[in-house]
Amino acid sequence: MDFRLSDEHRVVQAAAADFATREILPVAAALDHSGEFPTALIRKAAEAGWLGMTVPEAYGGAGLDAVSYVIAQEEFAVASAGVQTIITVNNSLVCDPILKFGTEAQKRRYLPGLATGRTLGCYCLTEPASGSDAMSLRTTARLDQGTWVLNGTKAFVTNAVEADVCVVYARSGPDPGAKGLSAFIVEKAFPGVRVGKVEKKLGIKCSSTAEIVLEDARVPYDNLLGERGQGGRIALATLDGGRLGIAAQAVGIARAALEASRTYARERKQFGRPIGEFQAVQWMLADMATRTEASRLLMYRAAWLRALGRPHTKEASMAKLFASETAMWAAHKAVQIHGGYGYIQDYPAERYFRDAKITEIYEGTSEIQRLVIARNTLRGQH
C-alpha cells in the first residue's frame, strides 16, 4: 500500500492549484455576490484543458485518469464551489456518457467542442416531479418519420442557460421505470428546445440552474445515446462519475472551511491569546481535519477503482455521502469559529456554509446514497 500521489498526480495537483489560485480565487467572492456566470474564466479553464480532463487526446481532451480528475476538482472547489460545479458537470455528466456510450460519430461531433470549451454541456435527468425517484420521469420521446420528438420539462439543470449540448433522458417506450428510458444528445439550437425558469439559489451562485423545456423538440435519429431503452443504465453509470465530482467539491469546501478556520484561529485574539489556543476551538479544528482527510481517502479510493475500470458504485456513493456531510459540518464549524465574522460576507465562511448544502442534495441526496450503499452492502459487496 502506498498513499503517496504519483508524479503525474502531483503535477496535475500543482497545475490545478495554480489555476485555482491565479484565476478562480481572486474572483470567487465577487462571483458569489453577483451570481454572474464566469464566461471568461471558463474559457481560460477550457484552454488549459480542464473541461475535458478524462476525454482522450484524440477527441481534444487531456486524457487523464479519474484520480487526476478528483485531485483537480478538489483544488477548484477550494477556490470556488460555484466555478467547480460548472467544470465538473461538463466533464463527468456530459463528456463521460458520450465517451462511454456514444458512437464514434457522436464522439467526433461533440467531444472536441465540449473538451475545448467551444461548447458547454448540461445534464437533464431531474424533472419537477421526479428527483430522487429519477426513473419515474415523464418527458417523452417518440419517433416521427425517423426523427425523435421530445416533450417535457427538465428541472434544476446546471449550466442550462449557457449550455449548447444537453444529455437528455426521456421515456421512449411503454415500459415503466428505467426500462422505458432512453438517453439523447440534444443541441440547444434544435427546434423546440428552450431555457425555462432560471432558479435563484442559496449557494454555488455563479453557476446557472434552470429548466430546459422541450416542446416538440426535434432530435435527429442518430442522436440517440446508447441503445433505445438503455437510458436508465446510462443515467446510473454516469452518476457514479458525477458523484466523484461532487465528493471532490465537498472535500474542497471542507478543506477551504478548515484552512479559513485555522488562519482565523491563529490570528483572532480573545482573553489575551489566539483563540486557537483554546481547547474548544482545537477540538473543532481536529474533527474538521480528521473528517476532511477521511473524505479525501474515500474519494481517492473510489477514483482509483474507477481508473482501473472496476465497479465503484458503492464506493462513489460512500465518498459522496461522507464528503458532503463533512463539508456541511465543517462549514458549520467554520462559521462558529469565526463567530460574528463568520456570519458576514467579509469572510468566506458564510459562502462555504451556503455552498456546502447543495452537496448533500444534488446527484443523489444523502438519503439516496445511503440507499445505494445499503443495497450493495446487503448484496454482500464489502
Added chain:
Amino acid sequence: MNTIVCLKQVVDPELPQWDFAIDPATKRQVRTGKPLVISTYDENALELALQLKERAGGKVTALTVGPPGEVKDAVRLALAMGADEAVVVDDGAAPQALAAEKAGVLAAAITRIGTFDLVLTGCESADWVERAVAPFLAEALNAACVTFITRAEAKDGGLTVRRTSEEGFHILDVRLPAVLSVTSDEALRPRLPKVKDIMGAMRKPVQTWTRAEVAATPDAAPEVEVREVAIPQRTMKCEFIEGEPAQQAEALVSRLQALKVI
C-alpha cells in the same frame, strides 16, 4: 536563439506568517515540509524565454540546482510551459547557498551544457533577495549583463531590451552571449500550462548531473557570512491624547513630528 533559464525553488512566499521559520543552526529558512514553488521572477524569466523562442525560434533549456526530489516539480512545470529540455544539478547544499556560490554552480553547469546565446534569471529570488546571481554569472561566462529586464526582442544578431530603472526605463542594445535578469511585467505573466502539455512534460527526459560532474569549484571560501537571521518583531502600543479637539490636534501633530512620521 538558444536560451538557458535558471530556476530556483523557494518556499512558497504566500505561506502564512506563522509557517515561516528559521533554523538557528544553519541560519536558513526551514524548507522541510513546506510547499515549494518556482521563485516569482524566475517564472517571468521563463515566460520571456518562451516568448523569444516563439518569435525568433531556437531552444529553451530550464536549469535548476538542488536536491532532485525538491526541484523536479519545477522542471516539470517548466517543460509543461514549453521549455524543450531540462537540466538538474543534484546538489543537496544548494538550498543553503547564497548568490556567489549558486552562480558558480550554475556557470559550471551552463559551461557543460555548451553553446548558448542567452541566460535568463529572475531579478531576485523570493527568499534571499540578493539580486546578484545574474552579474556573477555574466562575469563567470564572459557575457554581457543587463538587469531588471521587462522586454527583449531579437535584433541584428543581438537583442534590444527594456531595462526598468528608478527614473523609468532604458532601451539598450545587447550583444550576445548575454545574461539578463528579468523583473515582472504584465506582458511576462507566466502562462498557464495546458493539461496535455503537463502530461507531455512527464515523458520528456530530464538530464541530471551531480555537482561533482559539472566540476563546480567546491567549497570556495564564501565572500559573505550570514551572522544572524531573525524574524522582525512587531510591537503595537496605543496612546490616548486627552483634551479638547484643537489641543488634541496640536498634540497629535507634535507627537507625530517627534516620531518622525511627518
